[in-house]
Every structure is written in C-alpha cells, then in structure tokens.
Amino acid sequence: MKGLKTVSAALPVLLLMASFGFAQEVKTDYDHHTNFERYHTYSWAKVQTDDPLWQSRIMDAVDKDLQSKGWQRVDQGGDVLLTAVGAVQNQKQYQTFYDGMGPGWWWGGFGNESTTTVQNYRVGTLVLDMYDAQNHHLIWRGTSSDTLASKPEKNEAKLDKAVDKMFKDFPPKGK
Numbered sequence: 001m002k003g004l005k006t007v008s009a010a011l012p013v014l015l016l017m018a019s020f021g022f023a024q025e026v027k028t029d030y031d032h033h034t035n036f037e038r039y040h041t042y043s044w045a046k047v048q049t050d051d052p053l054w055q056s057r058i059m060d061a062v063d064k065d066l067q068s069k070g071w072q073r074v075d076q077g078g079d080v081l082l083t084a085v086g087a088v089q090n091q092k093q094y095q096t097f098y099d100g101m102g103p104g105w106w107w108g109g110f111g112n113e114s115t116t117t118v119q120n121y122r123v124g125t126l127v128l129d130m131y132d133a134q135n136h137h138l139i140w141r142g143t144s145s146d147t148l149a150s151k152p153e154k155n156e157a158k159l160d161k162a163v164d165k166m167f168k169d170f171p172p173k174g175k
Contacts, residue, residue, distance in 0.1 A: 024146040024158065026165040028172075034132070034139045036171035042071055043078035043133070049086035053152075054159075058084050061160050062128060065167040080139070081131045088124050088148065095119060124148045124155065126162060142166035 030036075047055045062082065063073055071080075096116045123145055130140040144162035148155050 024144065024162060024165075026142070026144045026162055028140070028142045028166055028169075030140040030172045031138065032172075034172075036139075039079040039171070040071060041074045041078040042066060042080040042082055042130070043074055043076055045081040045083050045131070047084045047086075049084075050088060051086075054086055057156055057159060058086060058126065058128075058163075061163040064160075065163055065170075069167065069170055077133070079133055081133050081136070083129045083131070085127045086124065090123075124158075126159070128163075128166065140170075140172070 044059060047058055049055055049058065062084070067073065096114050124147075125145040126143065128142040129138055131137060132139050142163075144166065146158050146162060149158070
C-alpha cells in the first residue's frame with residue numbers, strides 16, 4: 001500500500017514533467033543583410049501538406065498575420081514569394097515508473113522494480129519560407145512543431161498560435 005501511495009503522489013509531478021516535452025516549439029531566422037522595409041506585397045508560390053485540407057488553413061493563418069503587419073497578398077508578382085511545408089510524423093516517448101524506495105534510495109538508487117511504457121504521439125511540423133521574388137534568395141524562415149490532438153479544431157488553434165508566434169517580432173530589424 002505504501003508503494004501505491006508513493007506512485008499516486010508522484011504521478012501528477014511525472015505527468016507535468018512529461019507535458020514539458022510536448023510544448024510547442026517555434027523558431028525564426030532571417031538574412032541579417034535584408035532590408036524588410038522594402039517589401040510590401042507577397043504571393044504564395046507553394047503550400048505542400050499531406051492533407052489538402054490544411055493547405056488553405058496554413059495560408060489563412062499566415063495571411064492574417066502578414067496583413068496585420070501591413071503586407072498585402074497579390075496573386076502574382078509580389079515582392080516576396082512564400083512557400084510552406086507541413087508534415088506529420090509519429091514519435092515515441094518512453095516513461096519509466098518505479099515502485100518505491102528500494103534498498104538503493106539512500107545513494108541515489110531507484111526502487112526495486114520498474115515499469116516502462118511507450119506512448120505514441122503525432123507531431124506536426126510547419127516550415128514557412130520567404131524568398132525575395134527578384135533573386136529567389138531565402139530571406140526569412142519560420143518553423144514550428146507541436147504534438148497534434150485528435151480533433152482538427154484543436155490543431156487549427158495550435159496552427160494559429162504557432163503562426164502568431166512566428167510573426168510576433170516581424171518584420172525583423174536589420175543590422
């Protein structure tokens with residue numbers, strides 16, 4: 001019974017620690033020699049996803065943020081060309097639980113017995129690139145990855161949040 005109390009008391013802490021491994025990760029980078037003040041329009045060159053329903057969702061999320069920054073979408077001939085690639089992959093996480101203190105707990109050992117379980121989860125990744133339309137030079141890249149929920153509505157909210165984070169400090173200030 002004592003071992004059960006130890007495990008049940010530790011479970012919330014373990015779940016909290018495991019949830020940090022699933023946090024949304026967003027990164028951006030850009031060409032530090034690019035003057036983003038000269039760009040005002042953009043066109044979509046390509047959006048590639050495994051699920052065609054997500055192509056318009058990605059475009060809508062990016063359009064919303066770029067237009068809030070004063071950029072205008074044009075069908076062709078924009079100052080900047082955008083490409084986006086969305087992908088989903090399966091990941092595994094191994095979780096080990098120990099059944100109590102055991103004889104080695106004084107010197108950093110673990111319990112007498114352990115149980116390891118494997119949890120499968122899906123991770124969605126989005127890579128968004130901006131190219132100067134004149135010379136096709138990559139000027140900006142945003143990436144995001146996050147665990148996916150079983151409901152499309154939740155994943156769409158995660159997409160919107162990720163794109164918002166990508167464009168939080170956009171356009172970058174050149175050196």
